[in-house]
Amino acid sequence: xxxxxxxxxxxxxxxxxxxxxxxxxxxxxxxxxxxxxxxxxxxxxxxxxxxxxxxxxxxxxxxxxxxxxxxxxxxxxxxxxxxxxxxxxxxxxxxxxxxxxxxxxxxxxxxxxxxxxxxxxxxxxxxxxxxxxxxxxxxxxxxxxxxxxxxxxxxxxxxxxxxxxxxxxxxxxxxxxxxxxxxxxxxxxxxxxxxxxxxxxxxxxxxxxxxxxxxxxxxxxxxxxxxxxxxxxxxxxxxxxxxxxxxxxxxxxxxxxxxxxxxxxxxxxxxxxxxxxxxxxxxxxxxxxxxxxxxxxxxxxxxxxxxxxxxxxxxxxxxxxxxxxxxxxxxxxxxxxxxxxxxxxxxxxxxxxxxxxxxxxxxxxxxxxxxxxxxxxxxxxxxxxxxxxxxxxxxxxxx
Amino acid sequence: xxxxxxxxxxxxxxxxxxxxxxxxxxxxxxxxxxxxxxxxxxxxxxxxxxxxxxxxxxxxxxxxxxxxxxxxxxxxxxxxxxxxxxxxxxxxxxxxxxxxxxxxxxxxxxxxxxxxxxxxxxxxxxxxxxxxxxxxxxxxxxxxxxxxxxxxxxxxxxxxxxxxxxxxxxxxxxxxxxxxxxxxxxxxxxxxxxxxxxxxxxxxxxxxxxxxxxxxxxxxxxxxxxxxxxxxxxxxxxxxxxxxxxxxxxxxxxxxxxxxxxxxxxxxxxxxxxxxxxxxxxxxxxxxxxxxxxxxxxxxxxxxxxxxxxxxxxxxxxxxxxxxxxxxxxxxxxxxxxxxxxxxxxxxxxxxxxxxxxxxxxxxxxxxxxxxxxxxxxxxxxx
Numbered sequence: 001x002x003x004x005x006x007x008x009x010x011x012x013x014x015x016x017x018x019x020x021x022x023x024x025x026x027x028x029x030x031x032x033x034x035x036x037x038x039x040x041x042x043x044x045x046x047x048x049x050x051x052x053x054x055x056x057x058x059x060x061x062x063x064x065x066x067x068x069x070x071x072x073x074x075x076x077x078x079x080x081x082x083x084x085x086x087x088x089x090x091x092x093x094x095x096x097x098x099x100x101x102x103x104x105x106x107x108x109x110x111x112x113x114x115x116x117x118x119x120x121x122x123x124x125x126x127x128x129x130x131x132x133x134x135x136x137x138x139x140x141x142x143x144x145x146x147x148x149x150x151x152x153x154x155x156x157x158x159x160x161x162x163x164x165x166x167x168x169x170x171x172x173x174x175x176x177x178x179x180x181x182x183x184x185x186x187x188x189x190x191x192x193x194x195x196x197x198x199x200x201x202x203x204x205x206x207x208x209x210x211x212x213x214x215x216x217x218x219x220x221x222x223x224x225x226x227x228x229x230x231x232x233x234x235x236x237x238x239x240x241x242x243x244x245x246x247x248x249x250x251x252x253x254x255x256x257x258x259x260x261x262x263x264x265x266x267x268x269x270x271x272x273x274x275x276x277x278x279x280x281x282x283x284x285x286x287x288x289x290x291x292x293x294x295x296x297x298x299x300x301x302x303x304x305x306x307x308x309x310x311x312x313x314x315x316x317x318x319x320x321x322x323x324x325x326x327x328x329x330x331x332x333x334x335x336x337x338x339x340x341x342x343x344x345x346x347x348x349x350x351x352x353x354x355x356x357x358x359x360x361x362x363x364x365x366x367x368x369x370x371x372x373x374x375x376x377x378x379x380x381x382x383x384x385x386x387x388x389x390x391x392x393x394x395x396x397x398x399x
Numbered sequence: 400x401x402x403x404x405x406x407x408x409x410x411x412x413x414x415x416x417x418x419x420x421x422x423x424x425x426x427x428x429x430x431x432x433x434x435x436x437x438x439x440x441x442x443x444x445x446x447x448x449x450x451x452x453x454x455x456x457x458x459x460x461x462x463x464x465x466x467x468x469x470x471x472x473x474x475x476x477x478x479x480x481x482x483x484x485x486x487x488x489x490x491x492x493x494x495x496x497x498x499x500x501x502x503x504x505x506x507x508x509x510x511x512x513x514x515x516x517x518x519x520x521x522x523x524x525x526x527x528x529x530x531x532x533x534x535x536x537x538x539x540x541x542x543x544x545x546x547x548x549x550x551x552x553x554x555x556x557x558x559x560x561x562x563x564x565x566x567x568x569x570x571x572x573x574x575x576x577x578x579x580x581x582x583x584x585x586x587x588x589x590x591x592x593x594x595x596x597x598x599x600x601x602x603x604x605x606x607x608x609x610x611x612x613x614x615x616x617x618x619x620x621x622x623x624x625x626x627x628x629x630x631x632x633x634x635x636x637x638x639x640x641x642x643x644x645x646x647x648x649x650x651x652x653x654x655x656x657x658x659x660x661x662x663x664x665x666x667x668x669x670x671x672x673x674x675x676x677x678x679x680x681x682x683x684x685x686x687x688x689x690x691x692x693x694x695x696x697x698x699x700x701x702x703x704x705x706x707x708x709x710x711x712x713x714x715x716x717x718x719x720x721x722x723x724x725x726x727x728x729x730x731x732x733x734x735x736x737x738x739x740x741x742x743x744x745x746x747x748x749x750x751x752x753x754x755x756x757x758x759x760x761x762x763x764x765x766x767x768x769x770x771x772x773x774x775x776x777x778x779x780x781x782x
Contacts, residue, residue, distance in 0.1 A: 012764025014649075015716065016724050019763070024715075031718055031727055032600045157533070169527075219638055221420040258598050259724040262642045265649055265762060281731060336404060340417055346407050346641045347419055384401035 021075030069253035083228035092211025095225030106132030113140040115163035153299040160189040169300040172203040174388035196267035214344025269382040270308030291316040313380035324373035333395040343379030410456030441751040461609035465614030472590025474626030475604030481620035487534040492519025494542025497740040521607030541571040546671040548680040555583025597639040601632040650694030653765035668699040694760040702754035710779035715770040723759030
């Protein structure tokens with residue numbers, strides 16, 4: 001007997017993180033979900049296959065279409081995001097590819113704000129274009145420019161909020177209003193905010209996308225992506241995933257479910273550390289500028305305060321009068337954050353976007369994307385706040 | 400570096416791949432440089448890279464000379480008892496996990512090892528019970544299930560003077576709250592299944608030794624008897640430790656709020672929680688533990704054994720299960736569950752009565768948990 005419990009939305013976020021989406025009573029009375037590794041699922045008889053096909057029973061068939069571990073995580077994520085449904089993929093990029101391949105056809109157009117993850121841009125500009133899909137990019141947050149770029153072929157408006165690495169927060173009210181005015185669907189990459197801080201669905205956004213590798217998994221030990229939205233809009237997306245095969249594995253799904261148990265706690269700590277460290281950096285004489293939505297100095301602080309509960313752990317800053325090597329020297333002096341891409345895990349990570357993600361780009365183009373040689377991005381983990389500040393202080397000392 | 404930073408970074412140093420999370424080694428055996436020429440690892444019972452990392456983290460967090468990870472808390476306890484020999488005598492606190500009681504009275508006794516049970520919160524009683532053949536004093540830093548708080552500082556002075564080992568089962572009090580070795584204990588044992596793992600999904604035990612010599616002796620027994628943790632569990636344990644400080648801080652906060660709420664409930668006769676001013680050793684607990692007392696709370700419901708049973712069955716968020724310390728809140732009745740392995744007479748003598756209910760407070764919103772208990776207490780219909 002598995003009575004499914006979907007805790008009601010009035011339960012606290014911490015309670016939902018632990019319990020939502022899971023059966024209250026699990027097979028063998030286990031307190032945690034078992035890991036079901038089966039690649040295929042068997043039927044009792046030919047008649048039971050016929051019943052399954054005819055009545056569309058909710059059961060497993062073949063591992064590429066779904067597995068019990070993935071379904072638990074999808075239910076949990078849907079509850080946390082305040083969405084009807086969620087589809088999990090093998091990575092964040094697999095999720096966006098899965099959605100766009102489903103929703104766009106040759107001749108369609110898509111509009112992006114220009115501050116975005118460089119691989120999302122690359123996929124649209126280099127690959128969707130081969131299938132006749134046109135991508136427009138407009139200045140981040142410029143609603144007028146976005147609206148002007150719309151024509152009869154426009155099918156989707158896309159933005160991150162906050163953006164990576166500039167942490168620009170989008171005025172979701174205006175963004176959604178443009179979409180509704182023109183009957184165009186909207187998509188928000190909410191990876192940096194997470195539903196702990198922001199629920200774009202509540203603002204009327206159609207699709208919410210996460211790299212669940214980041215704050216959701218939270219331990220830098222699994223890759224996953226998710227698209228949240230209405231059951232009706234996601235139904236064809238789910239069918240396409242079954243064909244493209246970018247489903248996640250049962251083992252990973254178990255780790256993601258486990259990571260989500262401490263989601264609320266971790267986010268509270270990321271928010272706390274992020275704010276304190278951003279304030280420290282802003283007051284430091286060697287720091288030219290800090291990009292963090294929780295700072296009053298950030299251009300989109302007002303939108304951030306309006307839409308977000310906290311501002312997560314990603315901080316970008318510029319070092320005063322430093323070339324790329326002097327900037328790199330600061331990173332190399334850090335003892336606690338490890339040097340590497342990604343974010344959202346318990347361990348702090350630090351990197352120089354110019355080196356890590358844009359090294360192959362000509363410098364004019366980097367400048368155009370707002371990627372400067374003296375830019376450092378720090379993904380603040382959940383370590384002790386004072387330890388992290390002390391470490392940055394020593395790393396920023398003049399050589 | 401402070402506790403939370405160390406929990407995340409010590410033991411997770413980069414290897415050649417640069418992986419931010421070290422690889423999981425499931426290998427049972429390791430290829431050697433030559434016959435009789437041993438590499439760092441030879442056979443996974445004797446040592447395994449994944450286990451070695453989590454042992455390093457635990458040793459650092461406990462302030463130990465070395466730590467050892469086991470397949471369960473009982474495997475760790477059994478290893479510690481391996482330090483005893485025929486004729487040895489143990490003084491143990493009577494407010495004690497049922498499994499430890501069973502090991503001492505039904506397994507260790509076969510090797511002619513005798514046990515005297517005393518109230519561990521009475522240091523004088525421990526001193527009195529020590530005999531020439533006493534080799535070890537075993538106490539829980541918060542007793543299970545009656546939440547007694549022994550004065551570890553005073554007890555360690557007694558054991559030091561008597562030349563007796565002080566071993567502390569600190570399962571209810573993880574090292575982010577209390578480090579028994581700093582207070583003079585020789586060995587600390589954790590059922591790491593609880594707060595260390597923290598997610599109800601890996602069985603694990605840990606022994607931490609104050610001195611390298613004691614660590615060496617315990618390692619010899621571990622390797623000889625083989626109750627080691629596997630590679631996958633060592634990974635899950637290590638992953639859990641990274642959020643332990645955060646979890647325990649939150650659990651302590653919620654448990655205190657729930658204990659205070661229970662104390663004011665008319666269906667509750669008595670609440671046992673060291674963080675309550677009403678606890679007989681509240682001041683001692685504050686001195687030893689500061690402002691956090693963990694997530695375990697026990698209380699007596701008004702009524703009889705059936706009232707307690709109805710209560711345990713009526714909660715919706717608290718799962719009815721033994722174990723504790725994890726993200727999910729649990730509820731159980733010690734007399735019929737965690738302490739059923741006691742002899743009934745000994746159980747009654749220890750004060751574990753039938754109306755006693757034990758809860759393990761998890762990470763849910765405390766308001767949700769209080770609402771759940773309120774509903775369940777109404778259904779149980781205490782006298």
